[in-house]
Amino acid sequence: MAEEVSSQMNSLSISETNPSSSATISLVSGDDIVFKVEPTIAKEMETVQSFIDETDGKITTIPLPNISSHDLPYVIEYCEKSIAGKITKEFEAEFVKKLNNEEVKELFLAANYLNIKKLLDFLSQVIADRIANKSVEYVRRYFGIENDFTPEEEAKLREELAWTFTGVDPDDEDEN
Amino acid sequence: MKLTIHQNHVFIVNSKYFNFSTNKTLSFCFTFSIMSSSCLSLVMEIDNLEITADPNWLELPRDITMNILQRLDTVALVTSASVVCPLWWNICKDPHMWTTIDMMNNLSLTHSELAYSSRLEKICRYAVDRSCGHLKDIYIKSFGTDGVLLHIANSASQLRCIRLEGCHDISSDVFMEIVTKQPFLEEIDICHCSNLRTYFFEHVGKCCPLLKSLKFSPCIEAVGENKSDDVAFAIAKSMSMLRHLTILNNQLTNNGLLAVLDGCPLLEFLDIRGCLHIIFDRSLEKRCNTQIKELRFPTEYIAHKFNFGDYMYYLQLKLRLVILE
Numbered sequence: 383m384a385e386e387v388s389s390q391m392n393s394l395s396i397s398e399t400n401p402s403s404s405a406t407i408s409l410v411s412g413d414d415i416v417f418k419v420e421p422t423i424a425k426e427m428e429t430v431q432s433f434i435d436e437t438d439g440k441i442t443t444i445p446l447p448n449i450s451s452h453d454l455p456y457v458i459e460y461c462e463k464s465i466a467g468k469i470t471k472e473f474e475a476e477f478v479k480k481l482n483n484e485e486v487k488e489l490f491l492a493a494n495y496l497n498i499k500k501l502l503d504f505l506s507q508v509i510a511d512r513i514a515n516k517s518v519e520y521v522r523r524y525f526g527i528e529n530d531f532t533p534e535e536e537a538k539l540r541e542e543l544a545w546t547f548t549g550v551d552p553d554d555e556d557e558n
Numbered sequence: 559m560k561l562t563i564h565q566n567h568v569f570i571v572n573s574k575y576f577n578f579s580t581n582k583t584l585s586f587c588f589t590f591s592i593m594s595s596s597c598l599s600l601v602m603e604i605d606n607l608e609i610t611a612d613p614n615w616l617e618l619p620r621d622i623t624m625n626i627l628q629r630l631d632t633v634a635l636v637t638s639a640s641v642v643c644p645l646w647w648n649i650c651k652d653p654h655m656w657t658t659i660d661m662m663n664n665l666s667l668t669h670s671e672l673a674y675s676s677r678l679e680k681i682c683r684y685a686v687d688r689s690c691g692h693l694k695d696i697y698i699k700s701f702g703t704d705g706v707l708l709h710i711a712n713s714a715s716q717l718r719c720i721r722l723e724g725c726h727d728i729s730s731d732v733f734m735e736i737v738t739k740q741p742f743l744e745e746i747d748i749c750h751c752s753n754l755r756t757y758f759f760e761h762v763g764k765c766c767p768l769l770k771s772l773k774f775s776p777c778i779e780a781v782g783e784n785k786s787d788d789v790a791f792a793i794a795k796s797m798s799m800l801r802h803l804t805i806l807n808n809q810l811t812n813n814g815l816l817a818v819l820d821g822c823p824l825l826e827f828l829d830i831r832g833c834l835h836i837i838f839d840r841s842l843e844k845r846c847n848t849q850i851k852e853l854r855f856p857t858e859y860i861a862h863k864f865n866f867g868d869y870m871y872y873l874q875l876k877l878r879l880v881i882l883e
Binding site for chain 2: 494502503506507509510511513514515516517518520521522525526527528529530531535536539540543
């Protein structure tokens with residue numbers, strides 16, 4: 383995977399030449415790193431592809447301001463495997479082993495932004511697995527969600543579901 | 559200055575929109591306006607922007623959040639996810655969140671007390687009520703009584719799949735009553751439920767004309783001396799739509815198997831491990847090969863064995879309960 387640091391964001395080029403199908407696509411991460419990928423990879427990313435389609439392929443450099451250069455290689459790796467039809471249980475297990483909670487969340491948001499259905503489904507499952515059988519407080523912390531129930535609302539809920547608040551796993555503070 | 563996730567949403571929604579747009583001119587205008595307004599301008603100013611690394615999960619589209627929450631099992635959904643925040647509480651009010659009740663991941667009974675299984679029962683009932691009749695699939699392990707099952711049968715009329723494992727408190731009579739009310743059942747999977755026997759198969763076949771998959775693993779480990787093709791004939795007679803049949807440690811013979819193959823022309827997966835009265839000669843093998851895509855032979859090893867220790871523990875608990883009463 384070739385990468386180069388683009389010195390200026392105005393290096394964004396709108397190619398005037400007739401785009402050939404083999405032209406690579408440059409994805410620019412939020413921290414200005416350029417990732418060159420095959421057009422087939424871009425096809426996996428619906429957001430990127432619709433961008434390319436709508437400009438009749440004239441734009442081959444796509445800025446992705448919300449995706450960092452840390453996350454983008456993971457996304458590209460997954461897309462490459464997906465195209466090759468090599469998404470296996472083993473690959474997914476290895477893939478997710480490398481990621482801590484924070485990275486899973488960031489990748490999930492990236493997948494959502496890029497609209498990659500398969501990756502989104504896969505990460506949804508990963509997230510679901512990681513919050514399964516955890517306390518409410520753990521789930522709130524995991525998602526960074528403020529508890530914005532009013533005290534009255536929460537008291538009412540606790541009462542309604544009083545019989546359920548036992549028997550959850552103790553929270554793990556640090557999970558990798 | 560911060561670039562919030564909100565702007566992304568605008569962008570994604572719009573790009574989705576012109577995906578479906580057929581009017582080229584219109585879509586070009588959209589493209590241009592989006593390019594200029596949300597993308598190019600951002601690109602130009604990107605150096606001045608600080609991108610927030612902490613996007614608010616509550617701003618994710620509702621269907622994305624549902625996609626995650628739907629993957630949780632029922633216990634997690636009831637006890638944790640639904641009370642995280644008002645938005646999630648709201649999402650969990652949707653009956654479609656409860657079309658599957660998955661309570662397979664419970665600890666086995668040996669690790670718990672009866673109080674625990676009665677708590678699971680309450681959670682199950684709560685989830686059934688939440689589904690408002692939209693319940694389709696139900697997976698229950700190690701708890702579950704006739705009462706719970708009747709509650710399910712009375713609340714749902716469109717059950718697609720029932721999977722029971724180690725539910726010793728469920729009786730054959732009640733199970734029969736339930737299938738009577740579920741004409742859309744396609745899958746039945748009964749594993750190690752000591753009170754559920756094979757004699758109701760014909761009744762099941764009559765009540766569930768759409769049945770595609772039947773799996774039955776009895777508690778009995780080894781098949782005895784007696785041969786009997788009654789169950790096989792019942793299947794052959796009443797379950798003509800069957801595609802998948804797992805029937806372990808059964809007493810059926812070659813005759814019974816041939817009847818099943820004839821009576822269930824769509825059958826393509828057959829698991830008859832432990833059915834030791836079936837003798838695979840050349841003609842039977844040939845017959846199977848013409849129809850079955852995946853075959854598990856009678857002599858193959860059964861990995862997921864009935865846990866007698868668990869069962870003895872269960873009986874002990876029951877006994878204690880009877881004495882207490």
